Amino acid sequence: MNSNIFDLDQRLLTLIDEVEQEVRSVWLDREVITRANQWKVLKAMQDHQISDFHLKGSTGYGYGDTGRDALEEVYAQVFGTESALVRGQIVSGTHALAIAMFGNLQPGDEMVSAVGDPYDTLRKLIGLPQPGPGSLRALGVKYRQVELTADGRPDLPAIENAVTPKTRLVLLQRSRGYAWRPALSLEDLAAMIETIKSVNPAAVCLVDNCYGEFVNQLEPTQVGADLVAGSLIKNIGGGLAPTGGYVAGKAEPVENSARRLTAPGIGSAVGASLEFNRPFYQGLFLAPQVVSEAMKGAVFMARFFERLNFPVTPRFDEPRGDIIQAVALGSAEALIAFCQGLQKASPVDAHVAPVPWAMPGYQDEVIMAAGTFIQGASIELSADGPLRQPYIGYVQGGLTKDHVILGAAMAAQTMLDRGMIKI
Numbered sequence: 001m002n003s004n005i006f007d008l009d010q011r012l013l014t015l016i017d018e019v020e021q022e023v024r025s026v027w028l029d030r031e032v033i034t035r036a037n038q039w040k041v042l043k044a045m046q047d048h049q050i051s052d053f054h055l056k057g058s059t060g061y062g063y064g065d066t067g068r069d070a071l072e073e074v075y076a077q078v079f080g081t082e083s084a085l086v087r088g089q090i091v092s093g094t095h096a097l098a099i100a101m102f103g104n105l106q107p108g109d110e111m112v113s114a115v116g117d118p119y120d121t122l123r124k125l126i127g128l129p130q131p132g133p134g135s136l137r138a139l140g141v142k143y144r145q146v147e148l149t150a151d152g153r154p155d156l157p158a159i160e161n162a163v164t165p166k167t168r169l170v171l172l173q174r175s176r177g178y179a180w181r182p183a184l185s186l187e188d189l190a191a192m193i194e195t196i197k198s199v200n201p202a203a204v205c206l207v208d209n210c211y212g213e214f215v216n217q218l219e220p221t222q223v224g225a226d227l228v229a230g231s232l233i234k235n236i237g238g239g240l241a242p243t244g245g246y247v248a249g250k251a252e253p254v255e256n257s258a259r260r261l262t263a264p265g266i267g268s269a270v271g272a273s274l275e276f277n278r279p280f281y282q283g284l285f286l287a288p289q290v291v292s293e294a295m296k297g298a299v300f301m302a303r304f305f306e307r308l309n310f311p312v313t314p315r316f317d318e319p320r321g322d323i324i325q326a327v328a329l330g331s332a333e334a335l336i337a338f339c340q341g342l343q344k345a346s347p348v349d350a351h352v353a354p355v356p357w358a359m360p361g362y363q364d365e366v367i368m369a370a371g372t373f374i375q376g377a378s379i380e381l382s383a384d385g386p387l388r389q390p391y392i393g394y395v396q397g398g399l400t401k402d403h404v405i406l407g408a409a410m411a412a413q414t415m416l417d418r419g420m421i422k423i
């Protein structure tokens, strides 16, 4: 039952009810994963006897910051790793991945991407297509990449060929990013890592875990990855972390990353947590539930737009390895209407209309809808897409599923108003 305070077309209200019935069993399956992750986080906090004083922060150098240190141990337990680095001084997911790569690669080392093109923001960091100033390739790191197969699957024989005894680090990306391909499952990751280790057991397998935390019951480090990195304004910050990033994994590559974040000699021993400990702990506590809401929202969005005759990936009942839902909208006008409609469902900035713009680093104009409490937080409901064929809207996040349902409905309403869909 829906009260119609947003003036939605009656046919859309009916469709919401129908889709809700259709997706209910998928939502129920999701709750099994949610509970496992919620209990995992609680166990880690209890095992480390988190108390009120841990929630307070430090200033200056941050020496003896027990709240920060215990948080890192809690993260390590959640990821099943020896060590973790969780810092507000890590400015984004790109930065977390950058310290992991720069910290663990030396001039002359080889690096391999096992998933084809890395995420857009990592290309400049690696030095693609040109080894620009400060990039890994400019420092003398040798890079090559193994493409995914035509249907977006890992190419194990090609990975086996590309890895050599000189390969120091292999990058694997769990999320689909901005590609029309499936996210990697944990089984895919395990098979890739096994292949890499069969050629070179010492190669550091680094998983770009952005958008992946708590999507499944295990994390990549629990199926063989040496190192994971991600952003706190995505899944694992639970919508409360105001900034920050993390790296988790084996002790040595994590400390190598810390040396790169601060400086050799001080590594992870310094770094004031300021006011971040409380939202980092509370965000971690909420993250399994928040990710669950975002996933339920994505499942709803998939079926809702499929019912409106748009191709979607993944489909509502397909397995998921990240929080992203892609909807192929078919025209620039439809993508713009979709994003502008979704923005109208926001808690913040609902009254402004996003327009396409030439974002630095992108070939085509990009439109982004985001009415978020934390700037750029993509665990909050947001949508974006480059203005090129087939005009895919990438939707992610949502702190509550009912917000995502309204987002889907407002996007469809705007498209309906502009004559872009028929019901």
Ligand SMILES: *Cc1c(COP(=O)(O)O)cnc(C)c1O
Pocket (backbone or CB within 6 Å): 092, 093, 094, 095, 119, 121, 173, 175, 177, 208, 210, 211, 231
């Ligand atoms: C978001 C994201 C990044 C980069 O994170 P930022 O916080 O935007 O710098 C890297 N890889 C993937 C797969 C992402 O989703």
